Structure formats: structure tokens, C-alpha cells
Amino acid sequence: MTTALRRLFFLAVGxxxxxxxxxxxxxxxxxxxxxxxxxxxxxxxxxxxxxxxTEWRNxxxxxxxLAALSAAVALVIALPLAWFLWRRIAPWANIFQLLxxxxxxxxxxxxxxxxxxxxxxxxxYGQPWTAVISHAIFFVTLPLVTLSLxxxxxxxxLVEAAATMGATxxxxxxxxxxxxxxxxxxxxxxxxxxxxxxxxxVAYMTVGFTMETLPIKIFNALRYGYTPxxxxxxxxxxxxxxxxxxxxxxxxxxxxLLGAMADxx
Amino acid sequence: xxxxxxxxxxxxxxxxxxxxxxxVFFVIPFATMIAVSFFEREQGGFYQPAFVWDNYARFISxxxxxxxxxxxxxxxxxxxxxxxxxxxxxxxxSRTKRKLQVLWLVALLSIxxxxxxxxxxxWSTLFSRTAGITNLFTALGLMAExxxxxxxxxxxxxxxxxxxxxxxxxxxxxxxxxxxxTLTEAARTLGASPVRAFFTVVVPALRNTILATLIMVFIxxxxxxxxxxxxxxxxHWTLSVLITDQAIYQSNMPFAAxxxxxxxxxxxxxxxxxxxxxxxxxxx
Numbered sequence: 001m002t003t004a005l006r007r008l009f010f011l012a013v014g015x016x017x018x019x020x021x022x023x024x025x026x027x028x029x030x031x032x033x034x035x036x037x038x039x040x041x042x043x044x045x046x047x048x049x050x051x052x053x054t055e056w057r058n059x060x061x062x063x064x065x066l067a068a069l070s071a072a073v074a075l076v077i078a079l080p081l082a083w084f085l086w087r088r089i090a091p092w093a094n095i096f097q098l099l100x101x102x103x104x105x106x107x108x109x110x111x112x113x114x115x116x117x118x119x120x121x122x123x124x125y126g127q128p129w130t131a132v133i134s135h136a137i138f139f140v141t142l143p144l145v146t147l148s149l150x151x152x153x154x155x156x157x158l159v160e161a162a163a164t165m166g167a168t169x170x171x172x173x174x175x176x177x178x179x180x181x182x183x184x185x186x187x188x189x190x191x192x193x194x195x196x197x198x199x200x201x202v203a204y205m206t207v208g209f210t211m212e213t214l215p216i217k218i219f220n221a222l223r224y225g226y227t228p229x230x231x232x233x234x235x236x237x238x239x240x241x242x243x244x245x246x247x248x249x250x251x252x253x254x255x256x257l258l259g260a261m262a263d264x265x
Numbered sequence: 266x267x268x269x270x271x272x273x274x275x276x277x278x279x280x281x282x283x284x285x286x287x288x289v290f291f292v293i294p295f296a297t298m299i300a301v302s303f304f305e306r307e308q309g310g311f312y313q314p315a316f317v318w319d320n321y322a323r324f325i326s327x328x329x330x331x332x333x334x335x336x337x338x339x340x341x342x343x344x345x346x347x348x349x350x351x352x353x354x355x356x357x358x359s360r361t362k363r364k365l366q367v368l369w370l371v372a373l374l375s376i377x378x379x380x381x382x383x384x385x386x387x388w389s390t391l392f393s394r395t396a397g398i399t400n401l402f403t404a405l406g407l408m409a410e411x412x413x414x415x416x417x418x419x420x421x422x423x424x425x426x427x428x429x430x431x432x433x434x435x436x437x438x439x440x441x442x443x444x445x446x447t448l449t450e451a452a453r454t455l456g457a458s459p460v461r462a463f464f465t466v467v468v469p470a471l472r473n474t475i476l477a478t479l480i481m482v483f484i485x486x487x488x489x490x491x492x493x494x495x496x497x498x499x500x501h502w503t504l505s506v507l508i509t510d511q512a513i514y515q516s517n518m519p520f521a522a523x524x525x526x527x528x529x530x531x532x533x534x535x536x537x538x539x540x541x542x543x544x545x546x547x548x549x
Binding site: 002006009010013016017019020021023024026027034035036037076077078080081083084086087088089090093096099100102103105106107108109110113114115116117118120121133134136137140194195197198199200201204205208214215218219222230231233234237238241242245246249254255258259 | 268269270271276279280282283284286287288290291292293294295297298301350353354357363366367370371372373374375376378379380381382383384385386387388390391393395396397398400427430431435438439442459484487488490491495505508509512513518521522525528529532533536
């Protein structure tokens with residue numbers, strides 16, 4: 001394809017992807033509470049509203065707490081599992097890998113409904129910590145996949161050298177394995193964090209009536225009409241995602257993380 | 266250290282926590298949902314243990330058939346649209362400079378992670394009368410006056426394509442990066458135009474990848490639960506929307522669970538098909 005044609009195609013896809021976000025960014029700086037584009041006047045007060053309005057601030061705080069905790073739990077589940085699958089030959093253990101990937105592959109409504117029936121049956125329905133566990137299980141796929149990739153990239157002769165020198169599994173893990181997979185731990189956490197921040201249906205079905213995360217807050221607010229804070233929150237979340245993935249790309253190898261081989265280009 | 270089978274019981278210790286968590290909080294909830302799908306509904310939104318097929322029997326109705334048919338149709342349409350845009354895009358992306366690639370990947374990941382609520386809100390704004398795209402059309406003289414473009418099928422379809430396109434590109438990306446560049450070079454040397462080389466060399470070489478991607482995106486689109494609700498009319502509701510509606514607003518958990526089990530079976534069958542298609546030897 002000629003260069004001009006290629007640029008045109010990239011531009012078209014770029015416009016399609018950016019257009020709704022540009023409009024949202026535009027309406028977020030309207031001076032009054034009107035849904036108007038191009039924006040009338042200029043004001044950053046709707047960004048301030050996220051932090052000054054108690055409801056929005058609480059929702060933001062709930063979302064950040066949920067994301068930070070659930071990503072941590074997801075990591076704690078994924079790390080020993082990925083390590084075991086790398087260290088041992090135990091084909092039947094692959095079933096846990098499959099179980100770890102399943103919640104993310106199936107339509108999210110299914111996982112959400114599974115949690116809803118489970119928490120309702122056990123009597124914990126509505127407790128904030130149930131959302132942490134639900135999100136951790138729902139997003140365990142992400143650290144599991146990045147960690148498996150990280151482990152497979154480890155040169156086994158390094159580990160073997162350490163073992164010949166008499167290092168135990170524990171010492172090897174701390175001194176050789178951990179430094180090598182640290183970037184994958186960080187990116188696995190980052191992926192789970194950002195997706196948990198944005199997740200709606202699982203959070204809604206587990207704690208929707210007792211706790212408001214930001215996506216739940218936006219959805220509830222949408223039913224009563226429009227407020228520009230929805231737009232400013234969307235821009236904020238997009239910025240957080242771009243920042244986190246930008247950092248992952250800056251300090252890690254994003255193309256490789258996404259499955260491309262790094263050496264050949 | 267070579268990989269070795271676990272020898273002592275203690276060797277299994279690292280597996281205990283992950284296995285326990287996944288069994289207790291994924292397998293058991295899943296089993297609970299299946300059990301509830303056979304329960305009887307009581308007045309007032311509660312349900313009691315039973316073993317009845319009633320919830321499944323409700324599928325056999327014209328209404329349900331219409332919803333299922335529409336869900337499948339919508340998901341297929343979105344999958345085709347995404348793959349048609351996604352393949353040439355990902356192909357070109359995989360051949361651009363690394364810096365530009367990373368920039369695009371960050372943008373795609375950011376949009377992919379954006380909450381479905383926010384995507385729905387963004388598109389409903391873009392399709393609104395007061396702030397929407399029709400204002401631009403009016404200013405350009407293409408339209409007499411701005412108008413709202415929602416609720417409509419087009420709005421649902423566009424937003425779902427928007428949501429699934431980054432996913433499509435990321436699913437295709439590894440396969441296209443690994444595609445041997447000498448293939449197209451050979452075609453070019455033999456005098457084929459770039460477009461012709463793309464369609465006669467790249468597309469056939471990726472036949473199975475394309476099929477697997479179509480299925481993956483189809484399942485992804487099948488899972489969309491908010492966009493049809495926010496941007497469409499009730500006749501545009503999909504199975505996912507209906508499950509949420511039954512579970513939360515109609516308080517009919519057994520029926521919602523039965524529909525979810527059905528959706529699992531459809532998805533699992535398709536995942537199996539995708540894995541099978543992916544494993545078939547690429548015609549390279």
C-alpha cells in the first residue's frame with residue numbers, strides 16, 4: 001500500500017477511536033451544566049467536582065481502594081501458580097491455569113452472576129470485601145498471563161548455575177527469579193489495577209446496592225440525566241490508563257508483553 | 266535447575282493458595298449458579314432449592330428466540346466489522362516503526378480498559394442532539410439541523426465496534442508481527458501490487474488466525490451488557506442485557522442463571538472451536 005493510503009487509513013481509525021473521547025473532553029470543560037459541544041466557556045470546575053463533591057470523591061476512593069486491593073490479591077494468586085507451573089512437571093496442574101483464564105474469557109455477565117448467587121447463598125452479599133475477592137478472581141488472568149510469559153523468558157541455565165552452587169529453591173527465587181520477573185509482576189499488577197478501576201458489572205452485581213464505585217456511580221447518575229462530572233471522570237480515567245500503560249511501555253517491553261517476539265525487530 | 270515432578274508433599278505447597286482460591290471463589294460460585302438455574306422462584310424475589318427444568322423451558326418462546334437471534338446477529342456483525350478493519354490495520358501497524366507501534370498499543374490498551382459505562386456515555390454524547398456529531402454535519406451544510414442519533418441499531422453497532430476494535434487488534438497483533446515479511450516481499454518482487462500482495466498472500470496465510478479472531482471477537486461482543494441498553498431500544502437488547510435485567514430488576518435469579526448457563530455453553534463451544542482453529546497448521 002502506498003504511504004499516503006496507509007497514512008489515510010491510520011488517520012481514519014485514529015479519528016474513529018478519538019472522536020467520542022474528544023467530545024467527552026469538550027463537554028467536560030463547559031462552564032455551565034449543559035451538554036454542549038463545542039464547549040461554551042471554559043471551566044475546570046467539573047474536574048474539581050470529582051474531589052470536592054462527597055459522593056464523587058467517595059466513589060473515586062472506593063474504586064481506587066478496590067483496584068489496589070483486588071490487583072494485589074490477583075497477583076498473590078497468580079505468582080505461586082505461575083512459579084509452580086514453571087518449576088514442576090505436573091500436567092494436571094494446568095487445569096488451574098485454565099481456571100485462572102476462564103473468568104476473563106467468558107462473557108463477564110456469567111462471572112458476575114456466579115458471584116451474585118455465591119455471595120447471596122453464603123450470606124455475605126453486599127460486603128465490600130466480596131468485591132475485592134470477586135475482582136481478584138475475575139482479573140487473575142492478567143498477572144497469570146504476564147507472569148507465565150516472564151517465567152518462560154528466564155534462561156534456565158542461570159537458575160541451574162545457582163542450583164549447582166548449592167542454592168535452595170527459596171534462595172534462587174529471591175536472588176535470581178524475582179529480579180528477572182519483577183517487570184512482569186509490575187505490569188501484571190498494572191493491567192489488573194486499571195481494568196478493576198473500570199469494571200462495572202461484577203462490582204455492580206456483588207456490591208452494587210451497598211457501595212458505589214465510579215463506574216457504578218456514572219451509571220446511576222446517567223439514569224437521572226446528565227452531569228458534566230461524568231465527562232471529567234471519564235477523561236480522568238482515560239488519563240490514568242494512558243499513564244499506567246505508558247509507564248509499562250516506558251520501563252518494560254510492551255510489544256513483547258502483548259505477544260510479539262522482541263528480538264526480531 | 267531442570268523442571269522436575271513434585272517429589273514430596275511439601276513441593277505442592279505453593280499450589281495450595283491459588284488452587285484453593287480458584288476452587289472456592291470460581292468453581293463453587295459457578296456450580297452455585299448452575300444449581301440455582303434449577304431452583305424454583307418464589308414470590309418476592311426469593312428462590313428455593315428444587316430440581317425443575319422450568320427455567321430452561323422458558324427459552325422455548327418466540328420472545329426468547331428473537332432475543333437470542335438478535336444477540337447472535339449483532340455479535341456476528343460486530344465481529345465481521347472489527348476483523349475487516351482490524352486485519353489491514355494490525356498488518357500495517359506491525360510494519361511501522363517501533364516507537365509508533367508502542368504509541369498505538371498504549372492508546373488501544375487505554376480504550377480497551379475504558380469502562381463500558383464510559384464508552385456508552387461517550388457515544389451517547391457524540392450521538393446527542395446538543396453536543397453530537399450532527400452539529401458538525403449541520404455546520405458543514407450536510408444537514409438542515411442537528412438531531413439525536415440514539416436510540417438506534419446503528420448507534421449500538423457503532424459503539425460495540427468501537428469497544429471491540431482495540432481487542433481485535435490486540436488479538437491479531439502477535440500473529441501478524443510473527444508473519445514472515447519475506448512472504449509479501451516475494452510477492453512484491455514477482456510484481457504484485459501491495460494491496461494485491463495483502464489479499465493474495467497475507468490473508469490466505471492467516472486464514473486460521475482470522476477464523477479464531479472472528480470467534481474471539483464474537484464472544485467478546487456477546488458479552489456486551491450496557492451498550493445495547495444505553496444506546497438501543499428494547500428490541501436491541503441482547504442476552505447479556507436480559508440476564509442482568511432478570512437478575513437485578515426482575516429478581517428472577519433462577520431464570521437469569523439458566524440463561525447464563527446457556528450463554529456459557531454457547532461460549533464454551535465457540536472457544537473450543539477457536540482453539541481448534543488456532544491449532545490447525547497455518548498454511549505458511
